[in-house]
Amino acid sequence: MLLSKVSKGGLWNWNWMFLRQLSTPITRAGYIQRPYSYSYSYTHYLQPLFDPQKETKVVQGSIFQKHHHFSTTTTSNASKEGGEKKESISVTFVDKDGVEKHLRVPIGMSMLEAAHENDIELEGACEGSLACSTCHVIVKDMEYYNKLEEPTDEENDMLDLAFGLTETSRLGCQVIAKSELDGIRLAIPAATRNFAVDGYVPKPH
């Protein structure tokens, strides 16, 4: 059905159909365009964005990718197979008790925001301002850890102080969902499980 519409009206019709089918993810996808600003409380990102200009921009970007994959179009906004750009990725959180929770996280959202949106117990004392280490998460697979951008000096300064720091530790507020991270698993360090409070990390003020 979709294919015939495209062959009749060309790219412009396709553009319109795309908009109609994917109205919800587009507002979420608007996150892609928005720069991550440390000075705002992360709750800003929980508001849906309804900027029509932004929607068009995103759609145009997606169009070029979509163009290659006619055969995989669907009428739903669920995740698609293949190398297409996804609006959200699959993330698994493993909580302090080892319980796993599978989420879909919109691209552009931080893991801290995603955790809070899904009632996962990840602390965020400074609400994403890079002034604490409470949103510390452990990336379960080195392969995924390597897909992340290097931490900045500021993030490393905070990681220095993180409880139960590991080789694959990152701050949850600095891990932003992107398509390469689809399937990532993040563990929340447990205080009383394996470490005494006065663990190996020396504690400065």
Add this chain to the structure above:
Amino acid sequence: MAIFQARTWLSRSFSTLSSHPLRVCVVGSGPAGFYTAEKMLKAHQEAEVDIIDRLPTPFGLVRSGVAPDHPETKIVINQFSRVARHDRCSFFGNVTLGSSVSLLELRELYHVVVLAYGAESDRELGIPGEDLVGIHSAREFVWWYNGHPDCKNLDLDLKNTDTAVILGQGNVALDVARILLRPATELATTDIASHALAALEESSIRKVYLVGRRGPVQAACTAKELREVLGIKDLCIHLQEADLPKTPKDEEEIKNNRIQRRVYELLSKAATTGPSHPRSGQRELHFVFFRKPDRFLESDERRGHVSGVHFEKTVLKDVGDGKRIAVGTGQFEDLECGMVLKSIGYKSVPVDGLPFDHQKGVVPNIRGRVLHDTSGDATLLEEGLYVCGWLKRGPTGIIATNLYCAEETVVSISEDLNLLASKASLPKPGREGLLHLLDNRKVKFMQFSAWEKIDSTETRLGSLKNKPRDKLTTWEDLLKVARE
């Protein structure tokens, strides 16, 4: 997802066995107190938690310790406020343990009492001249610039000298150095207390020495704070290259210690970039290592005032267990100054009826359960009495350290309550009992709503001066606004 939540709820909740609510009192409303309250409320769905504090303003060192130019560190207040506004939680300000209510009385009123009142005193050096005018603890200075009502009238003179010596090289020492050396214009838009800003605007201090007994490898500060102070505009950093080289023992020490490694790298870089010739009026920060204060020198012109510090040079000596301490070499050196700030550690204050380890400055405890005495006998416990935060662990760590500390204490409490549930547990008067007692004693306690009034007044006053808030810094002002 709902099933997950129900399962965790059931495994955590306790009070299904008792027919009356669990009554908990937390003494101290800093991070330790609030994280404990939050976790108790979550772990025990029937619990009522009362948080008491001797100040009308909550949040402990988040309000009175975190430096004014570190506002992001204070964001955690939002989380703590949500806890205070929880319908099973009540905040009681202006209630002092020891005078408004005794520890014994609290233990009679509540099933569980958690002491989280931190460390409001200072370690002393115990050297001659320590009581000379011009010598203060860093804690007092920090309370002064953060508007703590107990230090409003601190006898500080920033105009009689151009040099201050800070003993200690931890983050508190760096905070204090930074506040002394930052241009006052940069401080004017922070929540620094107005009286402190006024004094700093007229300050003649241009040189600050940060003196440590040991070397750069052992410096107790962390990378973020060091990076910040090294990056202050127009501040000339002085570091002796001779102090820098690492011995094999130093290498061993930092091999597995990420914090120390990164701090050392920053210090090395600062030493090699070297100071440019100071322009006149330019401010200087000197890192001095391997110096132990021997005594304070008294001024000849101003009797009773400090004029310098007599230091003994040190070397590091192995004392076993991989530990090294600074020992004197018999060589001495003087540093002239008109002000000294001792940033060598805080110390907790005991109260009547509380077992206390005077040597360590903490309450003897095992995972937060208060012990009967300091003998280390783990079978002698003070039932229903717990500690959290600096009072439990000593005055170290960051705000987040209390997150894990509180978790440990709350686990201990929950385990003990589970054991208790098998016997009959009596109801306790809790909040009603406390209110009755405070009323009889005519204690004018302040609820969270009183703090909200103080908060909005400070914010409003601050907006007139382009500051996030203009703090009320006297007991009179705080109590007056709280009662409006």
